[in-house]
Amino acid sequence: MxxxxxxxxxxxxxxxxxxxxxxxxxxxxxxxxxxxPAPRRPWQLPASAPITNRSAELDVLEERRLRAGQGGHHTLVSVSGLGGVGKTALALAWLHRLRADFPDGQLYADLGAQSPAGPTDPAEVVGRFLRALGVAAAQVPAAFAERGTLYRSLTAGLKLVVLLDDAASAAQVRPLLPGGAGVTAVTSRWRLPGLTVDGCHLVQLEPLGVEDGVELLAATLADGRVDAQPEQARALVTLCAGLPLAVRVAGARLAARPRRGITTMVRALAKEHERLEGLAIEGDHNVRAALDQTYQELPEGAARLYRLLGLHPGTEFGDAVAIAVLARPDPGDAASAPAPAAESPAAADALASLDLLHDANLLTDTDEDRHRLHDLVRLHAAAKAAQDEPPRERAAALRRIADHYLATATAAEYAVDPQHRTMARDYGPGPVLTDELGTGPEAALDWQERELPTLMAVVRLARGAFPEVAWQLADALWPLFLRRKFYEEWRTAHQEGLAAAEELRDTAAQCRMLTSGGVGVLGLGEHTRALEMFERAARQFQADGDALGHARTLNYRGLALQRLGRLDEATRCFRLAARELPGVGDVRAGGLARLNLADVALALGRPDEAVVHATAAHTTLLGAGDTYNAARADILLGRAHLARGAADLAEGRLTAALTVLRAMSAAYETARALHALAELAEHRGLPGPxxxxxxxxxxxxxxxxxxxxxxxxxxxxxxxxxxxxxxxxxx
Known part of the structure; x- marks a missing residue:
């Protein structure tokens, strides 16, 4: 690798x-x-929209909170109901009122029960919550159970509010419940009786009554038409089934046509309701009809953007995705090359169409220049894409979405680690448009982390549609996985990538997925499984006649054997690697093999041998410009000299290593250098230092x-x- x-x-x-x-x-x-560490107070709740006559439900929620608070208990409530009935709006209205009483922050997670990619993994959510609470990415445990323990410990003394939106099951929710006496609200399309064993109070949210729906319609229109046509307003609310989403959508369309009477909307909606009877979304016929009416009134550019966005596999997206789906290939281009989305000829039209979709209440803002389709709206948009877009156009738009994420992730990979030589990237006919990453490696890593749920969804989607994208995107995520330790995503991405590479019969890609994925499995503590993956890659490299690839696996196999305590076998692998790698063109990897040999020699109590290997490693790595691993060699030299009783030589090496590693903010290796200096001070009889x-x-x-x-x-x-x-x- x-x-x-x-x-x-x-x-x-x-x-x-x-x-x-x-x-x-x-x-x-x-x-x-x-x-x-400075306390981190997250304030993640989305903005609260006005709600109409939910005072009874708000009173129930507040009464439950006060009762739990009197006993010093955590408040847990679940709000369930039909899609579009206003579950999230109710929860937000209530929780925002509690900010003064819960000053330690607000956590929010979309659990994705309706997501095309499937429900969100609780382990991923706990990891995000830990980072929001101030835990450094490198400190987030790999094991799910340990993440949960740390999360509950951190929140035990906090007055915290948590909103778990769109839950799929009680099992998904339970690991996300914090410690302490805070408040957790859960929203779901389904009742979650399993949470009652956790002290949950269940609230079933019903559609608005007719009069309440009329009040919401009047607030949406903000003109005199509801007063002028009260019966027609009631009829419109009835056609909307009392669902606030449908009422707002219908009201937004009327607001855009100030001279149109409510009667016209009622007639059109009733006709559409009959025509689409068999195409209901989970039985919500009237919501579908209302959305169809909105869709029919969109200009063609906005309508095309709307239906193509229904193909997006994630729950939210940025401006660049909208630009990419509307872009069209230039017949004069022989091949696609990644280019910034902001410079595309499609940018102006895409951004204007995004504004129209927001005006029609079909999109919501999640952050600056980031957007989301409501679950029902996304399903509707996907249905319209299937109905109104030819299969070839749908496939081309989906490929542009996949290529957008692959190209941007690859650019981020290069920004973080320019020495990481990537394998080729195979893009479609294009255009291939990239997002803005910001400045510097950390900004590139931040982009990959923010987009990770969508990137994982693209990997899963691409395995069947564009298998080359599946393994190449997994490969591009290597810097994020290596530095920020998303071990479960690391494993999953490389499993999907390996399956795609196998389908393609691309043995070079298979070996990359096995070695990259094996490093992640090694990090999870599954040393035997990692060794099996490295050995399979070695056999394939040998079958392909790839001497360099085969030699590189020797280092990986040695590391797995070292973790398994099989030090003699590890030593043999590292010796072979040190001998073979320079001869096949990788001098630096040969230096790493000598570094590993020094480490094993120290573990076996052979300091003189460790000095020889570490000295050779230091010279090779420094010559290759790898100052980080050269400093690691200095630590091993310092420890070896100390074991030989040469305190002054040990101090010189350890001090040099510490200076380099501190400048790199390499916390773990800095700790190892300090640890060795502490042992040196003890050796000299200096307990204070x-x-x-x-x-x-x-x-x-x-x-x-x-x-x-x-x-x-x-x-x-x-x-x-x-x-x-x-x-x-x-x-």
């Missing part, structure tokens, strides 16, 4: 948030201070999300022993 850190040996076990110091007896004037270095190392381990790793546990044990020693002397 090209450009990946084949020498990585990071421990991927659980994490503990925040520094912790335990001591038996402390003598003398010992002061321990740790820098606590040793304690200080151990404490700083523990802080860095925690910052890197490795507070529960074996290295961190060792450092903590030595710090506690030194702190408990009489008069601060050696323990």
């Amino acid at each position: 090209r450009g990946q850190e084949q020498g990585s040996h990071n421990d991927m076990s659980g994490t503990v948030y925040g520094p912790a110091v335990q001591a038996h007896t402390v003598y003398g004037g010992v002061h321990v201070r740790a820098q606590e 040793a304690r200080a270095a151990y404490l700083e190392a523990l802080t860095s381990y925690d910052r890197a999300g490795r507070a529960a790793s074996p290295d961190a546990r060792s450092a903590r044990a030595r710090f506690e022993a030194l702190s408990a020693a009489p008069d601060g002397g050696p323990a």
